[in-house]
Amino acid sequence: MKSPDTEMPESLVEILTPSVAGRPALKVSNLNVHAGNHHILKNINLEIPENRITVLLGPSGCGKTTLLKCMNRLTDLYRELEVTGSITIGDDDILNSTTDLPALRQRMGLLSQRPYPLPVSIFKNVSYGLKLKGVRDKRLIAFSVEKHLREVGLWEEVKGRLNAPATSLSIGQQQRLCLARGLAVKPAIILADEPTSALDPTSSKIIENLFREIKKHYTIVLVTHVLRQAIRLADHVIFMHDGEIIEQGNPGELFENARSDKLRAYLIDGN
């Protein structure tokens, strides 16, 4: 079989290429999140460098998942959360309520703690985002589905049963399917919330290797509490504790000589 890239219809290249390539990825400034009296995120300022894996590291309950969910405003789903500050991607402020949210969210892919395949077939899971974008061309959709299933190494495993329900896959396969589904809308950024926490070591390794592979094309924000995973993958580390950013920087420096006690304690416990 020929490589799928050579078959891409010229006129449709645009839909299939990342929409904000070449710009600074994501900038968070003065972000605060409250839930009632509880101050979940305290004055967060950070920048996510492009085409790198940024790891949000910290103990459970330190607010890293909330921070991630702020980035594509899934915080809207939780009525008790009150979010202030700004998160900009390119020139657009995500927290600005007039923003075209669906379009913005399509610039970011989400990989959650456990895979959530939509209640449709394998094929339709991957084509879902394209359909939402209004792509009707059957050939293009089939092409895109195959391309992204290949990208996550799932194509050979599922090509004979694309119409089977996505829930029939193993949990590791489901997580890769969710990644393919996210990649199919051509995001610039991938938000991954402890994506390997529900997976066995083999499947986790496949996901980790995929991340290394695709960071050439995407910016990845990875939330994890597993220190070893952070060491294996991180290009940039943000260490959080109790809703605050304690330290950030490149992993070599940060892990070799941690300045704060909290990080030092975490490093000792994590090893």
Added chain:
Amino acid sequence: MKRIKRVEEKFYIGLSALMTYSLIAVLAFIILVIFVKGFGALSWDMVVKVPKGGYYYGGEGGVLNAIAGSLYIALGATLIAIVIGMPAALYLNVHLIRYRRTQNTIRYFLDALWGIPSIVYGAFGFTLMLFFGMNASLLAGIITVALLISPIMVRTFDEVLSTIPKGLHEASLALGSTRSETAFRIIFKQGFSGFITAILLSFGRGIGDAASVLFTAGYTDNIPVNLDEPAATLPLAIFFQLGSPIPEVRDRAYASAIILTVIILSISLGARFLSKRYSKTNLK
């Protein structure tokens, strides 16, 4: 394209909000209508007097016979339902705890039983009554309503019992309790809020149901003193008075409807309050 989507979203969310709020409006409307229509005829006499001669032509009296009859029937039926419903729910959650499939199958049948309409219970109660050579009476009404509310009792109690962690059973058994001691001392106490809810729900259903007592309880202007005497019920009192051609009597039907509504509302609110209060002492 984008615009259409946004309009569609706005439209449907708006419509569903409208539907939701309209339910509040409908409830308020029903209660308002009942109160406005019945308030004029509502008097203390309605509540504390039985019908005097000529009551059904607009004469003196009240519907105490029906209020008492309804309370007697609902009370008696609830007692019977407790006697067979409470142990049944406990058995389901203690003795059968190892058999998930059996538990689910039983719940499945109980749910289906809940769906049987009260008129069918009424008809069955009637055949039962004839079979035993009884007349329409307080007892026949109580038994019929008891059959009607038992599945409700079991399933409502069960709903709370089924959330009790398995560890509590194990702890109780490990301390040397027998299974029935575990059931009645530990699990029953832990699920007490559910028990209260189940009682009040069954009681409310028993008071409000008309179709099941239509054949079985009969109707009388007196307050029954014995189980074999007929008994009037509030829903039927409303129903019969409403059929009268005399406007005063129809107005009294509306007033009786207020009494019934108030009873039902207090039971419903009481159930909410009590189940909240008792669930506070429980471990989570």
Added chain:
Amino acid sequence: MQFKRQIADRLYGSWMIVSLATILALPLVIGVGLYIKAAPMLENVSFFSLIFSSEWAPSAGNFGFRPFIAGSVHVTLLSFLFTAPVCLLAAIYLTQFSTRTLVKIMHPVIDVLAGLPSVIYGVWGILIIVPLVAGAAAFFGTASSGYSVLSGGIVLAVMCIPYTLNMLIEVFNTVPSGLKEASLSLGATRWEAVKHVVIRGNYPGIISAFGLGIAKAFGETIAVMMVVGNVVKVPGSPFDAAYPLPALIANNYGEMLSIPMYDSALMFAALLLLMIILFINLFFRYLIHKTKRQ
């Protein structure tokens, strides 16, 4: 002491199991009891001719149930037309969009709506719905007293809404928020996420809730009987009066012992009602239990 406790355990144990067995045997006992009473009727006339015959003349010994079955079906289906969209949309709003305060308010509202006795709905129907329907009939140029299939359908719908709504809310609450997040982060609007994840993923649950709502409407007696007109005729339009099965049973219990075979016919009607409703319940409950296990 030990011995005493063992005896107590046995006694309590048998009390418990006898109670459970009694309750579970109930539908069977009811069915058999009604069948025994209905048997004389079935000996004379075949089941199908009973159901399909339209001739209803008890004193002449003619018992054709078609008008009553048709009445029940018409009223029930009409009520379903009102119930289904309202419940679906309200359940979606309450589980996906509404504020917590509204949810807190709606719980008792639904409870009270579900708990109001059917005779209260009947009174409300007579006072409000019947005159409204009579007015509407006049507007459309047909004469109607207002006591009609349409009135019955509307009153039934209001009664069945809390029941169906509760089941739908239970179904929709099981949708994990991660699934919604997945759909949203792929670029769906909130409504699209609801359509694709909440509705499409729950077809069996939604259909079951609707089915059980229909079963409930089918057996409702007093409220319907008060507003539906009770005329033995297959209704031709929503403004016509009808005579549903439960109303037939409830209205004639007084005379049924004075006319030969009349009691048998009414018990047959009750048996028919039991079978239909039990069947619908068992079917859709099975669907729910099956999907819950997955």
